[in-house]
Amino acid sequence: MSGLAQPLSQAVHSAWTWPPAIVMLLLSSGALFAVGTQRLRRTTRTPHTTQTVCFALGWLSLLIALNSPIHELGEQLFWVHMAQHEILILVAAPLIALGHPIVVFLYAFPTEWRRRLSGITRVPTLHTLWSTITNPIVAWLLSAAALWIWHLPWLFDKTVDNDWMHAAQHTSFFLTALLFWWPLASRRPAMGYGAGILYLFTTALHTSILGALLTFATRAWYRPYFATASAWHLTPLEDQQLGGLIMWIPGGSVLLVVALVLLVRWLNVSQVRWQYTRVADLARSPQGGAQ
Numbered sequence: 324m325s326g327l328a329q330p331l332s333q334a335v336h337s338a339w340t341w342p343p344a345i346v347m348l349l350l351s352s353g354a355l356f357a358v359g360t361q362r363l364r365r366t367t368r369t370p371h372t373t374q375t376v377c378f379a380l381g382w383l384s385l386l387i388a389l390n391s392p393i394h395e396l397g398e399q400l401f402w403v404h405m406a407q408h409e410i411l412i413l414v415a416a417p418l419i420a421l422g423h424p425i426v427v428f429l430y431a432f433p434t435e436w437r438r439r440l441s442g443i444t445r446v447p448t449l450h451t452l453w454s455t456i457t458n459p460i461v462a463w464l465l466s467a468a469a470l471w472i473w474h475l476p477w478l479f480d481k482t483v484d485n486d487w488m489h490a491a492q493h494t495s496f497f498l499t500a501l502l503f504w505w506p507l508a509s510r511r512p513a514m515g516y517g518a519g520i521l522y523l524f525t526t527a528l529h530t531s532i533l534g535a536l537l538t539f540a541t542r543a544w545y546r547p548y549f550a551t552a553s554a555w556h557l558t559p560l561e562d563q564q565l566g567g568l569i570m571w572i573p574g575g576s577v578l579l580v581v582a583l584v585l586l587v588r589w590l591n592v593s594q595v596r597w598q599y600t601r602v603a604d605l606a607r608s609p610q611g612g613a614q
Contacts (some may be wrong), residue, residue, distance in 0.1 A: 338542045344490075345389050352424075353382055359427035378422025385416040389493070398483055399551040402565035408496055409569060412466075413577045416500035420508040459506045459514045459522055466503040467529055469495045474533060477543040483547035507581070516589035527578035534571025538564050 356378055387393065388410040397404035428590040429437050455461055473479060473492050482492045501611060503526070505515055514522065543549065543559035 324506065332560075339390050339392065340394055341390060349386060349389075352428075354426055355428045355431040356382075356422070358434050359429065359431035362430045363427060374422050377418045378424055378427075381415045381420075381422060384410055384418065385497075388415060398547070400555055400557070401545055401548045401552070401559075401562045402569060404483075405566035405569045406491030408493075409574050411493060411497045412470075412500040413574060416497055417581075418503040419506070420501055420504040423508065456502055456559060457505050459518065462499075462502040462506060463526065463585070466499040467526070469499040470530065471533065474537075476546075479544075480546050483545070507585075516592070519585045520589070523578045523582040527575045527582070530578070531571050531575040533568045534569075534574065537567025538571060541566075 356375075362377060388407050393403060393407050393410075397407045423451070429440055432440060444453070456465065473482070473495070478488075482488045507519055507522070540560070540563060543563050545559075545563065548562055549559045552559045555562075557565075
């Protein structure tokens with residue numbers, strides 16, 4: 324264990340990576356949100372504090388996932404690569420979705436630009452496209468397809484060896500995760516509580532299946548880690564098993580906890596509705612009216 328701790332300590336203290344494209348996107352999105360928030364404060368549509376905090380935490384988690392030593396370690400250890408993916412999909416994406424950044428971004432632009440950008444969203448083709456990809460069934464299928472396709476060994480190997488493929492993988496994971504979380508980002512899921520719980524449960528189910536396959540595989544699947552895992556005193560198979568466990572247990576637990584939160588909200592809403600219905604029934608009854 325001490326042999327593993329030494330290189331890990333060295334890696335954690337190594338310089339962060341700052342790819343120009345990622346840095347520009349992060350700085351641009353952060354600046355747009357900050358400016359948009361300031362301008363909205365002059366109107367009646369001031370963003371809720373929770374919304375701002377969620378976006379800030381999501382932005383910070385993106386910074387950690389893509390620029391910290393996690394990124395470099397992910398090219399040497401499969402389990403770190405899996406942890407990076409979980410941050411993108413289960414931390415950054417839902418937090419940014421909860422930040423509801425689109426309106427805030429728009430307010431960062433001058434009034435005339437804002438009107439033109441808002442007009443673009445009303446173009447029938449774009450409106451139809453947005454309605455389609457944010458449909459819960461389509462969003463579920465897109466996120467599931469991205470996860471399973473990118474974990475095909477021959478394709479995953481290319482992402483470790485090729486920076487452009489790696490960027491494409493991370494982009495597709497993050498964007499499909501945003502689409503996945505979008506219908507759940509409001510106080511009440513757009514699809515309703517029952518469907519929202521099913522939405523999350525089925526996702527936890529298929530991601531857990533992939534995690535279990537990685538964990539219980541009898542051989543390592545991903546070639547690039549054959550040469551690097553041993554430097555961390557792990558066999559390639561042990562490295563893969565750790566990655567599978569990260570996807571299976573922590574990843575699945577996050578989804579189930581969110582489903583449990585929706586269940587509690589659903590029960591509370593049902594209780595309130597029952598109470599209102601009961602009061603209304605009593606008010607309509609002759610005895611209740613006499614009282």
